[in-house]
Each structure stands twice: as structure tokens, then as C-alpha cells.
Amino acid sequence: MVTIRLSRAGAKKRPFYHITVTDSRKPRDGRFIERVGFFNPIAQGNDVRLKVDHERVDYWVGTGASLSERVESLIKESKLSPEEIKKSLDKKEQLRLKKLAKKKESLAEEAAPEAALEASAEEASAEEAPAEEAAPEAAVEAPAEEAPAEEAAPESGSEDSQEKTDK
Structure with missing residues (x-):
């Protein structure tokens, strides 16, 4: 299958790409059938960034060549x-x-x-001071409520220990 894709050229860290018509089984920079343009991604000033021979691309697409995604976007850009x-x-x-x-x-x-x-934490610390005065009264009531709960807890614990011995 014939594809139109980019072939890298140029120096290290200075890329330059040829737009080539290539057999898809060949390596990226290997043998090609025809060069139909070039792409210089680092072009500055008056340098030409992109040049494509649209007539040749149309011919190869007409014969069944497929375009790579990047080449397709570059061709749209060149138009x-x-x-x-x-x-x-x-x-x-x-x-x-x-x-x-x-x-x-x-x-x-x-x-x-x-x-x-942070603001609510500061407000809460300001509110805690009056709340601490009311806390001792609540603490007196709390132990009275905990006592019946403690009595119920040992009974349930003894049942668990009996079940463990039965097994």
C-alpha cells in the first residue's frame, strides 16, 4: 500500500521533514517513490514553513495512496x-x-x-471559651448516662465468650 507521510531530515534538535510518497512497508526515512513537498516546523522570519505540490498529492490520492494524519492536516493548512x-x-x-x-x-x-x-476555625475557638464553662455541667450528666451502657456491655461480652467455648 502506498502512503504519503513525513520523512525526517535535518540535524539533531533541528527537524526538517520531506513529504514523501512511500511504500508503507519501508522505514520512515527509507526509500521513497516521490517527494511532494516539505515541512519546516522551526521556520522563522522569511523562511518557508510548508510547501506542497497539490497536483501530485491529488494524483497519488487518486491512485489509492493514503495520507498520514499529520500530512492530511498539513495539506489542509497549505490550502x-x-x-x-x-x-x-x-x-x-x-x-x-x-x-x-x-x-x-x-x-x-x-x-x-x-x-x-480558617475563619470558621478562629470563630470556633472564640466560641469554645464560653462552651468550656458549660462543659463541666454536661460532663456530670454524661457519666450517669454511661453507667447503664457499661452494665449492658459486659452481658453481651459474656454471651460472646460462651459462644466461643461452645464451638
Whole structure:
């Protein structure tokens, strides 16, 4: 099967790709049938970033060649005018700024409950002082309530010990 894909060239950490028509069984940078363009991802200034021979790509697609995902997106990009490319880049930048704003809001919302917890902890410590005066009265009533519960607990514990001996 014939595919149109990228073949890496260029130096270390300086990629440059040829858009090639290749037998899919061949290695990425191996033998190719035809070069139909190039892609320079690090182009700056007046350097040409992308060049594609659309007539040859259409011919090979017509003969049954398949496009890799990246080459397909590059071909779509090469068909756009510079103004359309600028619009799409501006739109992407606006989306990125919106995401950053949402992230800042969510971080602020997470920080707000923590601040509220700290404030409520301070209020609770202020309320504990009067509550401590009322606590000794409640403590006197609590032992009286615990006594019947303690009496009931040994009875249930003795039943468990009898069951263990029966087994």
C-alpha cells in the first residue's frame, strides 16, 4: 500500500521533514517513490514553513495512496490563505487565554473555602471559651448516662465468650 507521510531530515534538535510518497512497508526515512513537498516546523522570519505540490498529492490520492494524519492536516493548512491562518492562530490564542482565566477562577474558588475554613476555625475557638464553662455541667450528666451502657456491655461480652467455648 502506498502512503504519503513525513520523512525526517535535518540535524539533531533541528527537524526538517520531506513529504514523501512511500511504500508503507519501508522505514520512515527509507526509500521513497516521490517527494511532494516539505515541512519546516522551526521556520522563522522569511523562511518557508510548508510547501506542497497539490497536483501530485491529488494524483497519488487518486491512485489509492493514503495520507498520514499529520500530512492530511498539513495539506489542509497549505490550502489556507495567510489571513485565514492568522485568524485560526488568533482563535487558538483566545481559547488558551479563556482556559487560563477559568483555571485561575477555579484556583481562587479552591482557595476561598480554605480561607473560610480558617475563619470558621478562629470563630470556633472564640466560641469554645464560653462552651468550656458549660462543659463541666454536661460532663456530670454524661457519666450517669454511661453507667447503664457499661452494665449492658459486659452481658453481651459474656454471651460472646460462651459462644466461643461452645464451638
